[in-house]
Amino acid sequence: MIQFFEIYVAKLPEWWPEMLAAAGSTLLLTGYAFGIAIVFGLCLALAKLSRNRVLSRAATLYVELMRGIPTLVVLFIIYFAIVPLGITLSALVAGALGLGIHAAAYVAEIFRSGIETIHRGQREAALAVGMTPRQTLRYIVLPQATAIMLPPLINMLVIVLKDTSICSLISAPEIMLRAKDLASTYFRPMHLYVLAGAMYFAMAWPLSLMARGWARRLGRGRHGA
Amino acid sequence: MFAAVLLGGAVVSVWIMLGAFSVAVVVGLFMALVASTRNRPLRFLVTCYVEVFRNVPALTQLFIIYFGLAQIGLRLQPIPAAIIGLGLGGGALLTEVFRAGIEALHHGQREAALAVGMTPLMAVRHIILPQAWRIVLPPLGNYSMSLLKETSVASAIAAPEIMFYARQLVTRTFETPLIYSMTAFLYLAMCLPIGRLVARLERGSRSWQ
Amino acid sequence: MSATSPPGAAAPRATPAVSRQGDAAVVTIEDLYKNFGSLEVLKGIDLAIAWGEKVAIIGPSGSGKSTLLRCVNYLEVPTRGHIYLEGELFGERLVDGRHVRMSERELASQRKHIGMIFQSFYLWPHLTARENVAIAPEKVFGLPRKAALELADTMLAKVHLAEKRDAFPERLSGGQQQRVAIARALAQEPKVILFDEPTSALDPELVGEVLKVIEELAAEGRSMMLVTHEIRFAQNVADRVVFIDHGVIVEQGPPAEVIRRPSHERTRSFLSQLLQDG
Ligand SMILES: Nc1ncnc2c1ncn2[C@@H]1O[C@H](COP(=O)(O)OP(=O)(O)OP(=O)(O)O)[C@@H](O)[C@H]1O
Ligand SMILES: [Mg+2]
Numbered sequence: 001m002i003q004f005f006e007i008y009v010a011k012l013p014e015w016w017p018e019m020l021a022a023a024g025s026t027l028l029l030t031g032y033a034f035g036i037a038i039v040f041g042l043c044l045a046l047a048k049l050s051r052n053r054v055l056s057r058a059a060t061l062y063v064e065l066m067r068g069i070p071t072l073v074v075l076f077i078i079y080f081a082i083v084p085l086g087i088t089l090s091a092l093v094a095g096a097l098g099l100g101i102h103a104a105a106y107v108a109e110i111f112r113s114g115i116e117t118i119h120r121g122q123r124e125a126a127l128a129v130g131m132t133p134r135q136t137l138r139y140i141v142l143p144q145a146t147a148i149m150l151p152p153l154i155n156m157l158v159i160v161l162k163d164t165s166i167c168s169l170i171s172a173p174e175i176m177l178r179a180k181d182l183a184s185t186y187f188r189p190m191h192l193y194v195l196a197g198a199m200y201f202a203m204a205w206p207l208s209l210m211a212r213g214w215a216r217r218l219g220r221g222r223h224g225a
Numbered sequence: 226m227f228a229a230v231l232l233g234g235a236v237v238s239v240w241i242m243l244g245a246f247s248v249a250v251v252v253g254l255f256m257a258l259v260a261s262t263r264n265r266p267l268r269f270l271v272t273c274y275v276e277v278f279r280n281v282p283a284l285t286q287l288f289i290i291y292f293g294l295a296q297i298g299l300r301l302q303p304i305p306a307a308i309i310g311l312g313l314g315g316g317a318l319l320t321e322v323f324r325a326g327i328e329a330l331h332h333g334q335r336e337a338a339l340a341v342g343m344t345p346l347m348a349v350r351h352i353i354l355p356q357a358w359r360i361v362l363p364p365l366g367n368y369s370m371s372l373l374k375e376t377s378v379a380s381a382i383a384a385p386e387i388m389f390y391a392r393q394l395v396t397r398t399f400e401t402p403l404i405y406s407m408t409a410f411l412y413l414a415m416c417l418p419i420g421r422l423v424a425r426l427e428r429g430s431r432s433w434q
Numbered sequence: 435m436s437a438t439s440p441p442g443a444a445a446p447r448a449t450p451a452v453s454r455q456g457d458a459a460v461v462t463i464e465d466l467y468k469n470f471g472s473l474e475v476l477k478g479i480d481l482a483i484a485w486g487e488k489v490a491i492i493g494p495s496g497s498g499k500s501t502l503l504r505c506v507n508y509l510e511v512p513t514r515g516h517i518y519l520e521g522e523l524f525g526e527r528l529v530d531g532r533h534v535r536m537s538e539r540e541l542a543s544q545r546k547h548i549g550m551i552f553q554s555f556y557l558w559p560h561l562t563a564r565e566n567v568a569i570a571p572e573k574v575f576g577l578p579r580k581a582a583l584e585l586a587d588t589m590l591a592k593v594h595l596a597e598k599r600d601a602f603p604e605r606l607s608g609g610q611q612q613r614v615a616i617a618r619a620l621a622q623e624p625k626v627i628l629f630d631e632p633t634s635a636l637d638p639e640l641v642g643e644v645l646k647v648i649e650e651l652a653a654e655g656r657s658m659m660l661v662t663h664e665i666r667f668a669q670n671v672a673d674r675v676v677f678i679d680h681g682v683i684v685e686q687g688p689p690a691e692v693i694r695r696p697s698h699e700r701t702r703s704f705l706s707q708l709l710q711d712g
Binding site: 119121122124125126127128129130131132133135139140143144147 | 507509538539542543544545546547548549550552554556557558559560569570573574575615618619622
């Protein structure tokens with residue numbers, strides 16, 4: 001056991017800079033993917049709630065499809081299967097795109113249910129004072145829905161962060177790819193994968209705690225009313 | 226011809242899913258029960274387990290179990306490694322699900338059942354289990370669906386499931402778009418029925434509330 | 435003062451009735467039908483509300499009173515028939531002699547001239563009382579924020595809630611919430627106010643404070659359509675009482691006539707039932 005840690009003491013100075021740089025890529029990947037998921041997810045949610053039948057059907061279909069396909073498959077389709085169409089993407093871009101459009105389906109559901117929890121009467125009251133539907137969304141619905149949606153959105157962020165690990169399978173230079181490289185160079189898979197796990201944990205855990213704290217506060221606010 | 230190969234993989238995917246699901250249910254139930262005791266150190270250990278496994282990617286967990294354990298002399302086959310790895314991750318999720326189920330039972334329901342003259346066993350059978358079941362069922366259904374999709378990650382440790390064969394076929398035939406769309410379709414065909422079922426169960430339990 | 439100038443641009447008018455334009459009624463309802471699927475809720479309503487007139491609408495539950503009010507500001511789109519505000523077509527425009535629905539944006543710019551009070555208040559819970567009242571003047575009418583907040587303070591004072599301006603709706607009683615909702619409608623400087631059973635959701639001891647505020651508004655000469663089950667109140671405040679049953683106007687006239695000496699059997703039985711229950 002002690003021997004196990006001694007290896008970290010000896011090797012960490014060599015591993016750390018590379019792993020740290022990889023963690024940077026992981027965060028970047030997470031940021032871009034989540035950004036895409038938020039923007040695209042909001043569009044999907046609005047399309048789904050819109051009165052235009054075609055639009056809402058298409059959005060619903062997209063969400064259903066994406067929820068039935070593994071992230072990894074979406075990633076492979078974007079990275080490998082699109083190449084013959086003449087589009088080549090770097091692994092990082094393909095990774096962000098794949099994770100983003102996949103997560104968007106889940107984000108859309110979070111937005112939709114958040115928007116739907118705002119009572120219809122509140123929207124009508126806004127229309128009655130002369131707000132346009134867009135103003136109603138902006139000033140009445142979204143400010144309230146945001147508070148409700150925040151915990152599930154943060155949880156989604158954690159999921160995206162964890163999912164970036166599979167981008168190593170399309171050779172995006174993030175934590176798991178670097179850990180794999182180093183593991184085969186140093187023949188220390190246990191050490192490197194535990195290190196990788198610890199790094200993910202260090203990034204994901206605070207977010208999880210935040211989501212839970214926020215959800216608890218929301219719950220208390222409700223009951224206190 | 227491709228389809229036959231992929232279907233062979235699908236059988237393995239389903240086996241991995243069923244195996245991991247069983248592991249997750251057993252571990253989750255056990256941990257949830259431990260967490261409902263008064264023993265503080267034990268509860269702390271359960272919390273550690275849940276937090277660690279919930280905040281580390283499945284791929285990392287699989288690599289630790291498959292490649293990492295081999296380094297210290299414990300060599301697992303890919304399929305058992307996938308079942309254990311995914312199962313332990315799912316166990317952390319289900320610990321929270323079951324804990325919510327157990328907590329919902331503490332609302333005087335048992336006392337009320339005893340008060341109308343039921344035996345404790347009858348209370349469990351007629352009052353507590355039916356309610357806990359409805360609370361736990363929808364998340365269990367959702368979990369089974371996401372688990373099925375997660376088995377695709379097991380291809381990274383060479384477990385011969387759908388994704389593994391898909392990647393093999395691609396390197397042999399270069400029919401990349403065709404094979405990956407067939408793969409996507411195959412997962413869809415397996416997931417959608419589960420999703421429908423989950424939605425129906427959810428609707429059922431909501432109308433009851 | 436043009437129809438689109440923001441409220442508060444001039445000092446709040448004490449008697450909006452003075453600024454009547456021509457002799458047109460403020461609201462005209464013409465041949466109004468409304469179906470929900472196969473359910474016919476309104477079956478040919480014709481009604482004109484004169485400037486400064488207070489019209490009370492009574493009728494059994496499910497007779498279509500709320501639907502009628504909601505059609506007036508196009509929260510429900512009529513199946514047939516038209517609404518006019520100050521003689522101008524509401525919610526629709528004429529294109530080559532045909533009626534075409536307006537865009538939501540155009541509709542919003544017409545709706546801002548009609549105030550509406552809902553049975554369950556529908557204050558926005560994420561805004562304080564003051565912000566609830568100020569948001570339409572600011573975002574819809576384009577007043578500077580400071581002016582909008584000042585206007586809100588004035589309106590809250592009018593409903594006797596100046597001291598509650600920083601409270602969130604969940605900290606207010608039902609009666610206070612409804613009064614904030616009235617202030618919110620007043621801040622629009624509406625040409626007409628629609629009340630849909632403003633006191634039905636209130637505990638009995640809170641009804642009085644809301645009715646008192648509405649009475650004060652009535653005394654200012656505002657135009658109102660008021661759906662209510664408070665017969666005595668209707669009698670005191672309204673210039674005209676309209677009895678609706680099964681989607682048609684059964685009878686209407688001065689309160690003294692309709693309520694004291696109803697000429698239709700249906701009105702009579704409705705009123706006697708209401709008086710028994712109350
Ligand atoms: N959006 C809707 N969809 C379908 N049916 C509706 C809708 N709104 C109202 N209705 C129906 O129309 C009828 C009239 O409803 P409305 O709310 O106008 O009655 P009301 O006279 O206001 O009754 P109450 O005194 O109970 O408020 C009712 O049968 C109601 O169920
Ligand atoms: Mg009504």
